Amino acid sequence: MLTELADPSPTLYVILGAIAVVLGAIAFRRQKRSDVINFAIAAMVLLALFLIDLAVESPREQIFKSIQEMETATQNKKHADVFKHVSDSFKYRSWDKKGLQEKAQLVEVLPNWEGIKVLGLNRKGFDKKDTTTAEQRFEVQPLRMPGTEYRYDCIATFKKEGDQWRLIGFRLEKDGKEVTPPGL
Secondary structure, rough: OOHHHHHHOHHHHHHHHHHHHHHHHHHHHOOOHHHHHHHHHHHHHHHHHHHHHHOOOOHHHHHHHHHOOOOOOOOHHOOHHHOOEEEEOOOEEEEEEHHHHHHHHHHHOOOOOEEEEOOOHHHHEEEEOOOOEEEEEEEEOOOOOOOOOEEEEEEEEEEEEEEEEEEEEEEEEEEOOEOOOOOO
């Protein structure tokens, strides 16, 4: 299904809504059968778009959901729930999925560790590379870290595996330059 229908932009809703309102006002004022039909068509198109958007989860929506679930899992110290969204082919620097899991288990037991906070997760940061690969840009910061010293731009790469999008890698940037946070 077309991504535009499964994940319509707010602008498309506004345009279709405005068309339906205008045609509805015309139909109400003139009360001609043809005007009512035009309004009904516009209203049905708007309703169909809404129902498709509601029923079909787009790649961007699936990736958003995965990122939000990983964020919540880090805050609840449930690294197994984080790694169900990570591909077996994951790579970050010299680490694979297993290496990152071991590091997460070490960090999880620290007394001041409260997880990460995802900031700026939005439609604008999504970039679908091809049918099975997409990137999502957002900001990430450990909780309980004041200021912006440990706040990074994260470019997460996801790959479609079966019917699920899984994290295969990421880059962290600070001021437009790739960085490695302390401890990684």
